[in-house]
Amino acid sequence: MPETPAVPRARRSVADHLVGLGLSLAAVFVVAGIVHIVSILLIPMLAPNDAFARVSALAPPGTLTLLPPAGPASPVPFRDPAVAVALCRYDLRTGPLRVTASIDEQIMLAVSFHSRRGRPFYGLTDRSGNEGKIDLVVMTAEQIAKLDTEDEDPLREVRIEAPEPEGFVEFDALARTGGPERAADVLRSAQCKV
Amino acid sequence: MSAVLHARSGPAPGRSAPSAASGRRTRHGPSRAAWLAAFLRRIIIGLGGVGLGLGLTQLCVTHRWDVAAVHIGAWTFWPKSGTAEIDPYARAIFARSGELALSAGEGVVFTAKRDDRGDRLDRHCTYRVAGQVPSARLWTLAALGTEGLPLPNAADRHVLLSSSVLRDSHGDAELIVSPEVQPGNWLPLSGDGAFLLTLHLYDTPIGGGGTDASKLTLPSITPLGCNSHA
Numbered sequence: 502m503p504e505t506p507a508v509p510r511a512r513r514s515v516a517d518h519l520v521g522l523g524l525s526l527a528a529v530f531v532v533a534g535i536v537h538i539v540s541i542l543l544i545p546m547l548a549p550n551d552a553f554a555r556v557s558a559l560a561p562p563g564t565l566t567l568l569p570p571a572g573p574a575s576p577v578p579f580r581d582p583a584v585a586v587a588l589c590r591y592d593l594r595t596g597p598l599r600v601t602a603s604i605d606e607q608i609m610l611a612v613s614f615h616s617r618r619g620r621p622f623y624g625l626t627d628r629s630g631n632e633g634k635i636d637l638v639v640m641t642a643e644q645i646a647k648l649d650t651e652d653e654d655p656l657r658e659v660r661i662e663a664p665e666p667e668g669f670v671e672f673d674a675l676a677r678t679g680g681p682e683r684a685a686d687v688l689r690s691a692q693c694k695v
Numbered sequence: 696m697s698a699v700l701h702a703r704s705g706p707a708p709g710r711s712a713p714s715a716a717s718g719r720r721t722r723h724g725p726s727r728a729a730w731l732a733a734f735l736r737r738i739i740i741g742l743g744g745v746g747l748g749l750g751l752t753q754l755c756v757t758h759r760w761d762v763a764a765v766h767i768g769a770w771t772f773w774p775k776s777g778t779a780e781i782d783p784y785a786r787a788i789f790a791r792s793g794e795l796a797l798s799a800g801e802g803v804v805f806t807a808k809r810d811d812r813g814d815r816l817d818r819h820c821t822y823r824v825a826g827q828v829p830s831a832r833l834w835t836l837a838a839l840g841t842e843g844l845p846l847p848n849a850a851d852r853h854v855l856l857s858s859s860v861l862r863d864s865h866g867d868a869e870l871i872v873s874p875e876v877q878p879g880n881w882l883p884l885s886g887d888g889a890f891l892l893t894l895h896l897y898d899t900p901i902g903g904g905g906t907d908a909s910k911l912t913l914p915s916i917t918p919l920g921c922n923s924h925a
Contacts, residue, residue: 525740532744533751540752541787548790555793571845571853578843579794581804581895582853583835586795609833609897613777613798619786622779624798626898628832664779671795675833675897677858 545619552577553590553617556669560588563598563695565672567688570681585684587672589693594666597640599658602672602691604630608684609675610691614639617667639663639670755784756791759806767909769813769916770805770894777803792843802831802897808841808889810916816892818846818884820921821873824892826914832898833857836870838882839891846890848883855882870914874922892916 545551555577560566566589569575571582580586591598602610604627612635613624627635639661640648648660672691674684754760761784764771776785777799789796797804809815810822828834837854838846845853860868860880871877872892874884884890894913901911 525736528740529743529747532741533747536745536748537751540749541755541783544752544756544787545783545790548787548793550793551790552793552795573844573847575844577795578792579839579893580843581835581893582837582845583856584895611798611801611897613801615796615798616779619790619796620779620781621777621796621798624777624800626801626832628898629800671798673801675835675856677833677856 551619552615553619553667553669556588556590560590560669562590562592563693565589565688565691565693567685581673581675583675583681585674585676585681585688587674587685587688587691589670589672590667591639591669591693591695592667593639593641593644593663596695597638597644598670598693598695600635600637600639600670600691600693602627602630602635603687604633604635605687607677607679608687609673609677610635610687611673611675612637613671613673614661614663615668615671616663616665618665620664622664622668623661637661639668641666752787756788759788761785761788765909767805767911767913769807769809769811770913771807772803772805774803775799777801794843797895802895802899803901804896805894805913807892807894807916810918812918814918815889816916817921818886818888818890819874821871821875821877821919822892823917823919824870824872824914825867825917827867827912828857828894828914829896829899829901829911831857831896831901834897835893835895836872836882837893837895838872838884839893840886841889841891843891846883846885848885850883852881852883855880871919873919 548554559568559576565587568577568586568588570585571580577586589600600612602612604610608627610627611624612626613621615621625635629635637659640663642662645660645662670693672688674687676684761773761782763775763782763784764773773782773785775781776789777797781796785796807816816822824836834857835854840846855870857868860870862868868880870880870882872882872884
């Protein structure tokens with residue numbers, strides 16, 4: 502628009518002001534909505550002190566680490582104080598992870614699998630165990646596909662597909678009597694190995 | 696919107712300038728002002744939107760607000776938080792708190808931050824937790840601070856366990872949550888301020904979104920009185 506028309510502009514009416522304000526507010530809400538959704542989705546990727554970070558600080562990879570009993574200074578919040586917890590961090594890029602644990606009738610034992618980015622993708626208790634044992638193998642989708650083509654005789658082991666190569670296994674033990682100290686006994690026999 | 700912006704820049708000083716040499720200047724003057732106004736407006740909209748969006752996220756995460764949460768009486772739970780289909784809000788909340796999500800195959804957890812009257816749970820008050828607990832192999836009731844850590848107490852007792860609580864002749868248990876020593880099933884409180892109650896159910900058919908949560912019956916949380924807030 503090189504030439505500005507010499508016609509005098511109509512004075513802005515109150516209605517124009519309101520429309521302008523309404524449009525601006527609507528724009529603010531649209532931006533806020535987008536920012537809100539994006540930030541909620543980004544937090545699991547960016548949170549510096551999420552469960553995996555805490556597990557990494559407590560448990561070296563591929564080793565089962567028993568957490569101290571839940572107390573006022575527990576490193577992991579929102580734990581059930583009755584439950585004894587052991588953690589095992591894994592990286593499936595070095596190979597599938599085998600998880601075994603023996604079962605004690607007096608103790609509820611649960612094994613749950615968490616991905617690096619906060620997805621608890623599988624969990625079971627000793628009720629699903631076989632012949633007094635829990636025996637599982639965690640693999641990536643590629644590792645399962647490779648095994649299926651190579652193996653003529655599929656193994657009996659229970660295979661679990663992990664959504665991400667990194668993650669951790671959580672062993673929870675709850676004793677009917679005797680508290681977390683008694684429950685921790687069953688965790689000492691558990692294993693997780695690459 | 697740009698028409699509105701032009702209108703606002705109104706009769707600009709540049710317009711009264713002689714027109715021959717002002718081909719550029721007329722273009723320059725008012726359009727620069729308009730450009731600046733539009734630019735400022737966008738900055739304000741952008742900053743306002745970002746601030747509001749991040750503020751909302753912060754509120755959701757710190758107050759553990761989740762659109763996918765199910766409320767039953769005073770209790771809240773997330774049916775899908777223990778599965779790979781965990782919703783983005785629960786993921787964000789857990790990522791910030793650093794907690795370990797209870798997997799659906801293991802059990803479910805119900806959390807209460809208010810009593811049945813709708814008042815915030817207060818560490819100076821005594822509460823009775825009683826009534827039916829959904830079927831589970833074991834359940835536990837714990838009192839946690841708002842940051843999710845057990846409350847320090849002289850008895851070093853942080854939790855009541857279904858297999859060791861005292862029950863009446865009907866098999867029902869009455870649990871007393873209180874800062875004062877209580878006979879029976881006592882869960883101690885200590886310190887000042889708010890707290891949370893968590894009810895964990897292990898090996899239960901609930902969870903993973905398989906059951907209709909609205910049909911669940913959970914224990915009541917009845918306030919029985921408070922100490923003076925000395």
